Structure formats: structure tokens, C-alpha cells
Amino acid sequence: MQAEISCNRVRKVFGKGSKAFEAITAATFSVEKGEFVCLLGPSGCGKSTLLMMIAGLESVTEGTILAGGTYMTEPRAEIGIVFQDPTLLPWKTALQNVLFPIEMMGRSRSAYLGRAMELLRLVHLDDAIHKRPRELSGGMRQRVSLCRALIADPSVLLMDEPFSALDAITRDDMNIVLLELWERYRKTVLFVTHSIREAVLLADRVLVMGRSPSQIITDIKVPFARPRDFAVGETAQFNELCAVLRREIEIARTSEDATRH
Amino acid sequence: MVEERAPAIPSVRGIDLSGLWSILALSQGVIVLPVATAFAALVAWQAIAVYGHISPTILPPPMMVLEQLVVNFWLILKHTIPTTYETLLAFGISIPLGIALAGMMVYSRLAYQALYPNIVFFQLIPKIALAPLFIVWLGIGTPSRVTFSIFISFFPILVATTAGLQSVETTMLRLCRSLRMSQWQILTRVRFPMSPPFIFSGMKVAVTLAIIGIVVGEFIASQQGLGYLILFASSRQQTDLALACIAVLCVVGLALYGCVSLFEKLVMRWYDTR
Numbered sequence: 260m261q262a263e264i265s266c267n268r269v270r271k272v273f274g275k276g277s278k279a280f281e282a283i284t285a286a287t288f289s290v291e292k293g294e295f296v297c298l299l300g301p302s303g304c305g306k307s308t309l310l311m312m313i314a315g316l317e318s319v320t321e322g323t324i325l326a327g328g329t330y331m332t333e334p335r336a337e338i339g340i341v342f343q344d345p346t347l348l349p350w351k352t353a354l355q356n357v358l359f360p361i362e363m364m365g366r367s368r369s370a371y372l373g374r375a376m377e378l379l380r381l382v383h384l385d386d387a388i389h390k391r392p393r394e395l396s397g398g399m400r401q402r403v404s405l406c407r408a409l410i411a412d413p414s415v416l417l418m419d420e421p422f423s424a425l426d427a428i429t430r431d432d433m434n435i436v437l438l439e440l441w442e443r444y445r446k447t448v449l450f451v452t453h454s455i456r457e458a459v460l461l462a463d464r465v466l467v468m469g470r471s472p473s474q475i476i477t478d479i480k481v482p483f484a485r486p487r488d489f490a491v492g493e494t495a496q497f498n499e500l501c502a503v504l505r506r507e508i509e510i511a512r513t514s515e516d517a518t519r520h
Numbered sequence: 521m522v523e524e525r526a527p528a529i530p531s532v533r534g535i536d537l538s539g540l541w542s543i544l545a546l547s548q549g550v551i552v553l554p555v556a557t558a559f560a561a562l563v564a565w566q567a568i569a570v571y572g573h574i575s576p577t578i579l580p581p582p583m584m585v586l587e588q589l590v591v592n593f594w595l596i597l598k599h600t601i602p603t604t605y606e607t608l609l610a611f612g613i614s615i616p617l618g619i620a621l622a623g624m625m626v627y628s629r630l631a632y633q634a635l636y637p638n639i640v641f642f643q644l645i646p647k648i649a650l651a652p653l654f655i656v657w658l659g660i661g662t663p664s665r666v667t668f669s670i671f672i673s674f675f676p677i678l679v680a681t682t683a684g685l686q687s688v689e690t691t692m693l694r695l696c697r698s699l700r701m702s703q704w705q706i707l708t709r710v711r712f713p714m715s716p717p718f719i720f721s722g723m724k725v726a727v728t729l730a731i732i733g734i735v736v737g738e739f740i741a742s743q744q745g746l747g748y749l750i751l752f753a754s755s756r757q758q759t760d761l762a763l764a765c766i767a768v769l770c771v772v773g774l775a776l777y778g779c780v781s782l783f784e785k786l787v788m789r790w791y792d793t794r
Contacts, residue, residue: 316694334698344691350713350791363699363709 262289263327263415263447264313270321271308282308284472285322292414295441295448297458300468301508306451309468310419313449314340327414336364339408339446341421345400347392347407353379353399354388357406364411371410378406381443382436398429402436409444418450422457434460435488442486455501455508460492465504469511477507580760588764596749596768603734603745604772606662610669611730611776615723617670618677626685627707639678647672651736660741669733673726680722684715716791720784727776735769746772 271283283305290296300306311317313324315334324331326338347356357375358368379388382402392400401421408416422430434457441448441461452458458465459481467477481500483491491497562582568574569581576584589596621639625632651668658664688711696706738747746765753761 311694314698316697334700336700338698340695340698342691342695344689346689346692346695348710348713360699363696363701363705 261292261328262325263292263294264449265289265325266309266313266322267325268322269309269312269319269324271305271312271317272320282473283312284474286468286474287322288466288475288478290447290449292447293445295461295463296450297462297465298449298451298468299455299458299465299504299508300453301470301512302453304468304470305473306468307419310417310449310451314338314417336411337414339411339413339416341401341404341408341416341418343420343424345392345397345404347400347403349392352389352391353384353395353403356392356403357410360407360411366411374412375406375410378409379403381440382406396429397425398433401425401433405437405440409440409446414447416446416448418448420451420453423453430457431489437461438487455504456492459497459500459504460487460489467504467507467511469508476511477504479504479507577757577759580763584760585763585767588758588760589767592761592764596746596765599744599746599749599765600768600772602662603731603738603747603769606666606734606737606745607669607727607731607772607776609662610666610673610733611727613666614670614674614677614726614730618674618722618726619681619719621674622678622681622685623707623712625682626711627703636682639675643675648736651740654737655741665734665737665742668737669730672733673730676725676729677719677722680718680725681715684718685711687718688714713791716784716787720780720787723780723784724777727780728773731769731773731776 266286266288269283269286271281273280273282286305286309298306298310308317312319313326313331315331315338319331326335348359351359354375357379358371361368361371376388379385382405384399384402384406387395387399392403395403405421408418422433425433438461450458450461462481465477465479465481466475467479468474469476479500483494483497565579566581566583569576569579621635625635650671654664654668654671658667685707688706692710693706696710701709734745735747735750738745739751742748746769750762750765753759753765
């Protein structure tokens with residue numbers, strides 16, 4: 260099977276000279292086509308930076324990133340992104356916001372209208388399609404943002420802590436909505452989060468990223484059958500897996516402290 | 521029917537009365553108090569001017585100013601028209617000028633670096649000191665006054681619009697780049713639609729400066745306009761007429777400011793953003 264995304268010893272340094280700061284030391288991993296991978300790590304480990312590099316929004320200092328078999332140098336239409344912020348345009352309705360990428364790509368809006376409506380229906384926003392962002396709740400806005408990322412039918416969906424600004428209950432809802440969408444479209448997803456439970460609930464594979472050196476330290480397969488729901492979160496196996504991941508993050512942190520002292 | 525209606529009336533009256541009281545209480549701070557204060561000041565002014573035996577040349581009582589407004593109504597109106605017209609012309613040109621310059625500077629980093637420091641530096645010059653030069657350059661007609669007025673009124677629009685265009689958040693710009701939008705698309709489809717609240721605040725400052733520019737121009741060289749009439753009346757020691765003209769200038773300024781506010785409300789409702 261061909262990898263959809265493949266990173267090879269990716270390094271990122273911000274700034275130059277004495278002010279240089281190494282955000283990522285050497286990240287190596289790949290994501291298969293149709294796979295849902297969560298990138299888990301403590302804050303400041305460079306996971307968001309890595310995601311932005313894969314999106315083509317940050318330059319790569321060293322190493323290579325391949326997406327769909329070709330080198331990633333600039334943003335592409337076949338990569339959809341969901342940011343932590345919904346980043347909706349306040350003067351556009353939910354539907355207009357979803358269609359915004361289509362408009363900007365110079366494609367025919369009417370050709371995508373059906374798809375936009377379907378996406379909004381799948382995220383349960385049927386009644387809100389003509390509402391503007393300020394009339395929507397935080398969770399609803401992020402659902403619009405999710406639809407917008409999917410409108411142009413990208414092959415890859417990159418998500419940068421998309422639900423971390425939401426309250427716990429809304430966050431659970433969003434996880435279920437995302438799982439439903441994934442079941443429907445089976446996109447390749449790379450999802451950055453710092454919530455262990457969220458990662459285990461959503462992913463086929465969880466990558467744990469450490470800090471200094473910032474690299475992938477663990478790669479664990481999540482064995483649970485799909486489609487999944489919250490019931491899976493109550494099984495012993497789920498909690499065991501979370502505990503394993505928590506230990507991995509803990510080990511990464513202690514070794515980091517050991518090297519520092 | 522009658523029996524049913526009879527007890528209903530007092531309660532209706534009661535509601536009306538409480539409603540009236542609440543309106544009075546509400547408007548007390550916003551309308552009643554400032555108006556009453558201004559009225560008291562006018563009454564005091566009238567009393568001091570009349571009973572203090574102060575010469576009307578120094579301080580004409582408000583009633584005399586009002587009388588001038590009535591007696592010289594057509595004369596004042598005749599001079600109000602060119603002042604208003606020139607102010608509107610100057611304001612009307614400085615809006616697109618300020619917005620276009622701001623757009624250009626945000627679009628091109630080169631233009632920003634080349635122009636912005638110079639424009640700011642230019643603004644540090646006491647601009648009124650330059651007014652006579654505009655007469656030298658452009659003569660004593662409408663063009664020199666309007667150009668001078670544009671010169672002092674486009675700046676707040678430029679600064680406010682620039683701030684508005686630059687108010688787009690980093691994540692939003694990242695989204696735009698991920699959609700491979702061109703700089704022109706980002707400017708016209710995201711930055712400009714995000715800016716109206718900023719542009720309007722700049723316009724509100726600019727409209728008052730536009731009037732100042734025209735009146736100063738009229739002071740220097742003009743055969744018409746309220747600025748000219750104020751100068752004319754002062755030279756003949758007709759302080760009451762000069763004050764009447766100033767009162768009319770206030771009304772014109774208020775009206776123009778009100779128009780900008782109204783336009784802002786309409787646009788913001790249309791945008792439905794805040």
C-alpha cells in the first residue's frame with residue numbers, strides 16, 4: 260500500500276544564529292491512504308508545526324515530506340485543513356462559508372451546492388445553513404469549518420487540535436460527528452491533539468511525539484473495530500491503551516528532564 | 521361588554537403612566553440632562569450679556585444671535601451652500617483616496633515601506649500652516665480649498681482602513697494560503713469585507729476635518745462660504761452674525777456626521793457582523 264503522507268527526518272528550526280529555536284528535531288512517520296492517525300504530544304512538542312509543514316504552510320528546514328507521492332512545497336487543493344479556530348467569514352452564512360473554497364478556486368458553486376448541503380446535513384446543521392457565524396455556537400462553527408475542509412473533496416484532511424477550544428460535552432459530540440463523517444468518506448486523516456482519550460477513540464494509529472528531542476517516540480495501533488462510539492471508551496482495553504500512552508508521554512518527559520540536568 | 525371594559529381602563533392607564541415614567545427615567549441621562557445643562561448655560565449667557573451690560577460686540581446674547589439667524593436667513597443660506605458643497609466634495613474624494621491608498625499599501629509590502637513612513641511624517645507638519653501655499657499653487661477658487669481639505673481629511677481614513685485591512689487574524693490568513701488564494705483575492709474577498717467598522721470610524725474623524733479644511737480655506741481667500749461670512753462679520757464687528765454662522769456650521773457638521781453614522785448602521789446591518 261502506498262503511503263499518502265510520508266515524513267522523513269523532518270526538522271524545523273525557527274530563526275537564525277543565536278536566536279535559532281529547534282521546533283522539531285527529526286520526525287519520521289507515514290500515514291497510509293484512508294488511515295486515521297492521531298498525533299499526540301505535550302504542548303510545545305512541535306506537533307502543530309509539523310502539521311502546518313505537511314499542509315505546505317511552513318517551510319521545511321531539513322528532511323522531506325511527500326504527499327500523494329510528490330514533494331510538498333506549497334499548499335494543495337487535495338489537502339483540507341481544520342484549524343483550532345473555526346476561521347469563518349462573519350458576513351457569510353454557514354452555506355456560503357462552506358462554499359468559500361470552491362468560490363476561491365474559481366469552480367462552479369452550483370456544481371458543489373448539493374455536496375455542501377449533504378455535508379451540512381451530515382454534521383446536523385440542516386436548520387442552520389442560512390445562519391451567520393455569530394448566530395452559531397462554538398461547536399456548530401467548528402462543524403461548518405469541517406464541512407468547508409471537505410467541500411472540495413480532498414484526499415487528505417489535516418486537523419490541528421480542532422476541538423480543543425470547545426467544552427467537554429461539545430467535544431464529545433464533535434468526536435462522534437467526525438467519526439460519522441469519516442465512516443462516510445474514509446479520508447486520510449492526520450489529527451493533532453493533546454487529549455489521549457480523544458486520540459484513542461478516533462484513530463487507527465496513535466503517534467506520540469516527544470519534546471527535546473522533538474520526534475515520534477511511539478507508534479501504537481488502535482485495535483478497536485469500527486464503527487466506534489462512546490461504548491468503546493468504557494472497555495478495559497480502551498483504558499489500558501490510554502494508560503500505555505500516558506506512560507509513554509511520561510517517559511518522554513522524564514528522559515527529557517534527565518538530559519537537561 | 522361595558523362591565524368588562526370599565527375595570528380595564530384604569531389598569532391600561534396605569535401601564536401607560538409607568539411606561540411614560542420608565543421612558544423619562546431612561547432618557548434622563550441620555551437626553552434630558554445634557555439638553556437641560558445646555559439650556560441653562562444659554563440662559564446664564566443671556567442674563568450675563570443683558571444684565572451685565574456687556575457690549576454686544578464682545579458677547580452678544582443668544583437671542584440676538586437667533587435674531588440674526590432669522591433676519592439674515594437667506595444670506596446665511598447662500599453662504600452655507602458652497603461650504604457644504606465643497607465639504608462634501610472634499611470628503612467624497614478623501615474616502616476613495618484613503619481607502620485606495622490603504623489597499624495599495626496592504627497589497628504591496630514595497631508600497632507600504634516606501635509610503636507609510638512618509639505619509640506619517642507628512643502628517644506631523646502643522647497642516648494649517650500649508651493652507652496659504654495651496655492658494656499659491658491652485659488659486660483662490662474651489663480647487664485649492666477642496667484640495668487642502670482632502671489633504672487634511674484623507675489621513676484618518678487611510679490609517680483606519682490600513683488597521684482594518686491588517687486586522688485579519690493569522691489563522692484566517694493561513695486558511696487563505698491553504699486555499700491558494702492570490703494576494704488580490706485575500707485583499708478583496710477577506711481583508712476589505714473585514715474592514716467596514718474600521719473605515720467608518722476613520723470617516724467620522726475625516727468628516728469633521730473636511731469642514732475645518734474648507735472653512736480655513738475660506739478664511740484665507742474666498743468670496744463666499746461661511747468661513748468668508750464669519751471673517752466679513754468679524755471685520756465689521758458683527759459678532760452676532762459671526763456666531764450665527766458658527767451655529768450653522770455646527771448644524772452642518774452634525775448633519776454630515778449623522779449621515780456617516782446612519783450609513784454605517786445601514787452597512788453594518790447589511791453585513792450583519794457585529
